[in-house]
Every structure is written in structure tokens, then in C-alpha cells.
Amino acid sequence: MNFDSFLEKVREHHSLQLPFVIYRHPGEKLVKGQLQPNNIIEYINDFQEKGFVFAPFNSQKRAIVFSFASAEAISVEQESFQVNLKKREYKEEQQEQDRYEKLINKTIDTIKASGLEKVVISRKKEIELETEPFLYFKRLLELYPEAMVYCWYHPLVGMWIGATPETLVKTEGRRLKTMALAGTQVFNNTKEVSWKEKEKEEQAIVTRAIVDGLSQIAEVSNLQVGEPHTVRAGNVLHLKTNVSATYETSGLKKIIKKLHPTPAVCGLPYEMAYDYILTKENYDRSYYTGYLGELNFQHTKNRNPRRRNVENSAYQSVSKQTNLYVNLRCMQVFDNRLEVYVGGGITKDSQPKSEWEETQRKAETMQQVL
Numbered sequence: 206m207n208f209d210s211f212l213e214k215v216r217e218h219h220s221l222q223l224p225f226v227i228y229r230h231p232g233e234k235l236v237k238g239q240l241q242p243n244n245i246i247e248y249i250n251d252f253q254e255k256g257f258v259f260a261p262f263n264s265q266k267r268a269i270v271f272s273f274a275s276a277e278a279i280s281v282e283q284e285s286f287q288v289n290l291k292k293r294e295y296k297e298e299q300q301e302q303d304r305y306e307k308l309i310n311k312t313i314d315t316i317k318a319s320g321l322e323k324v325v326i327s328r329k330k331e332i333e334l335e336t337e338p339f340l341y342f343k344r345l346l347e348l349y350p351e352a353m354v355y356c357w358y359h360p361l362v363g364m365w366i367g368a369t370p371e372t373l374v375k376t377e378g379r380r381l382k383t384m385a386l387a388g389t390q391v392f393n394n395t396k397e398v399s400w401k402e403k404e405k406e407e408q409a410i411v412t413r414a415i416v417d418g419l420s421q422i423a424e425v426s427n428l429q430v431g432e433p434h435t436v437r438a439g440n441v442l443h444l445k446t447n448v449s450a451t452y453e454t455s456g457l458k459k460i461i462k463k464l465h466p467t468p469a470v471c472g473l474p475y476e477m478a479y480d481y482i483l484t485k486e487n488y489d490r491s492y493y494t495g496y497l498g499e500l501n502f503q504h505t506k507n508r509n510p511r512r513r514n515v516e517n518s519a520y521q522s523v524s525k526q527t528n529l530y531v532n533l534r535c536m537q538v539f540d541n542r543l544e545v546y547v548g549g550g551i552t553k554d555s556q557p558k559s560e561w562e563e564t565q566r567k568a569e570t571m572q573q574v575l
């Protein structure tokens with residue numbers, strides 16, 4: 206199967222209104238797909254399920270799973286092709302900017318007057334368009350090799366497309382990895398940049414919260430924390446700290462429940478920030494800032510690649526992997542419009558106008574492929 210026939214197969218599946226997901230992990234070339242044979246919705250229960258998870262921001266709402274056992278698995282190598290970047294501006298009404306800046310101002314006032322330290326505020330940007338969603342997916346693969354690029358569809362939920370830079374949790378065997386990703390500045394052709402105290406502190410808050418959270422879980426040990434460093438995600442740069450640990454696989458549910466939503470997309474203290482978002486943000490985040498990816502995926506590796514044809518399982522090792530990502534830099538696709546979701550962390554030192562600008566820069570990740 207070549208890449209175009211892979212996409213054609215998915216397009217056909219979509220035209221039958223059947224659920225599917227196609228995706229590619231950061232830094233990889235293999236594009237994978239799971240095609241569901243019917244439109245029944247299955248939900249996650251105890252995180253022992255094996256399948257592709259799609260979870261909303263609201264942690265009281267259930268996460269959907271496409272079970273690996275019932276779906277048809279397909280895969281293909283990504284093919285490179287030229288993307289002609291059209292730098293188009295998708296202007297928004299002044300009214301929307303005013304509304305957002307007012308909300309940011311109100312949030313800063315609340316932070317100053319209460320125990321709220323940081324809260325992530327977001328919005329959606331509507332873009333009127335005729336769509337060919339598979340072309341967006343193809344362009345995203347090409348433009349963002351370091352992102353988890355996906356296109357997910359269920360007829361009862363809709364279609365979501367994204368290119369996220371943020372890992373929620375990755376596990377293999379008994380090793381676990383996560384990250385604290387926060388702080389944003391515009392990418393100007395170099396990663397050699399300095400960060401303001403406000404951003405450094407904002408990102409350090411996220412690292413501390415993740416480490417504190419994980420250290421409360423009995424099944425987690427050997428926590429290791431890296432140094433903050435700059436990473437690029439499309440048109441913006443972020444500060445990132447890698448966190449790793451050893452864990453007991455029985456603790457996976459607790460770990461995911463503890464990590465989602467991280468202060469990178471919610472805030473601190475957690476309860477206050479979560480409450481503030483649900484009551485004051487004034488719209489439904491839906492699956493934006495939820496999470497998605499493979500849960501308990503059986504990964505088979507040939508131990509000795511030169512003995513590939515030996516039919517002896519001793520030459521193969523099987524490990525269970527979980528690869529979940531935070532659903533950022535994403536959009537929901539409708540028949541004639543898109544809704545691009547964007548946000549940023551607010552602290553007492555935030556400036557409403559820069560926060561508006563930040564959402565514009567983040568929206569460009571999706572706008573570049575339209």
C-alpha cells in the first residue's frame with residue numbers, strides 16, 4: 206500500500222460514516238490507522254483496555270476507546286511532498302478580541318485577589334472553509350515532524366485533527382516518561398533565546414506539580430527530573446522539562462488520573478483552576494486539552510534483525526506501550542467550517558494583549574495547512 210492508497214482507504218471508510226483514527230508519533234515515519242467496523246461507542250473503564258483513547262478535558266466525562274481487538278489496523282510509510290505555505294491571515298472580529306482581553310483582565314484580578322496562582326484560559330477560533338481534511342493531515346505530517354499528528358473521527362462526535370507537541374505519558378515495560386511543557390514565545394529562526402522570569406516560573410510550577418503528583422503514587426518510584434530546555438513547536442517555542450520514573454503497571458489508571466489535566470492546560474491550585482475554567486471560560490473545551498493515543502499497545506520487536514525470518518518467538522520481544530498526548534494545536538472539522546482551539550497560561554504578570562497575540566500564534570499551527 207502506498208500513502209495515497211492508504212488515504213483513499215480511510216476516505217472510503219469515512220464516507221461510510223465509520224469511526225477511525227490515523228496518526229504518526231513524533232519523530233517517526235510510520236503512519237498508523239485503526240478502522241472501526243461499526244459506530245458503537247466504547248468507553249475506558251480501568252485503563253487495562255487495549256486501544257486508541259480519545260478523552261475530553263472534563264475529567265468527569267468518559268474517554269472513548271477504539272479497541273485494537275475490533276478495529277482493522279493499517280499502516281504505511283509517510284511520503285514527503287512539497288507544502289507551499291500560504292501565509293494567510295484569518296482575521297477575527299474586534300469584538301472577539303475585546304471579549305478575550307476582558308476575560309484575561311478579569312482572570313488576572315481573580316488571581317491577585319485569591320489563592321489562584323495560574324490558570325490556563327482558552328478559546329476557539331472559527332474559520333469558514335470548504336474542507337478536504339485528509340489533505341490537512343498530509344500537510345501536518347510534513348510540516349511538523351516532531352509532533353504527534355492525528356485525524357480522529359466518530360460519526361457521533363465529529364472529526365478532530367491536530368499536531369500536538371505535548372506528551373501526557375509514555376510507558377514501555379516499567380519505564381514511564383512525561384514532560385512539563387509551558388512558556389511560549391514566537392519562533393524567530395533560532396532556538397537560542399532567553400526566557401523571562403514570568404515564563405521560567407510558570408514552567409517551573411508545572412514541573413513541580415507533576416513531580417509532586419507522581420511522588421504521591423505508591424506505584425511510582427525513582428523519579429528523575431531533567432533540565433528545562435527550549436523546544437520548537439511550529440511557529441512558537443516552549444520550555445520543556447523531561448520527567449521519568451519506574452512504575453508498577455497496575456498503577457497506570459492512578460497515574461493518568463493524576464496527570465490529567467496537568468497545570469500546563471489547567472492551572473494551580475488544581476481544584477480552583479479547574480473550577481474557574483468550567484465556570485468562567487464560558488464555552489465547552491470538548492476534546493481540546495483532553496488526551497489521546499495508544500493505551501496498552503502490544504509492541505513486537507525483533508531482537509536480532511538479521512534473523513528476521515526465524516519463526517521462533519525467542520527472537521522476538523513483546524512489550525506493552527502506552528503513548529498518550531495532550532490534545533493541543535487542534536481543530537474540530539465541520540462541513541463548511543473549522544474550529545481551532547487555542548489558549549495560554551495566565552498568572553498575575555500576564556498582559557491581556559500579549560495573551561491574545563499568543564493565541565493567534567498558536568492558531569497558526571493549524572492555519573498553515575488550510
Ligand SMILES: C=C(O[C@@H]1C=C(C(=O)O)C=C[C@H]1O)C(=O)O
Nearest residue numbers: 386387388389469547548549550
Ligand atoms: C494551552 C495551550 O498550550 C499550553 C500552554 C502553554 C503556555 O501557557 O505557554 C504552552 C504550552 C502548552 O502547555 C495551547 O496550545 O492551546
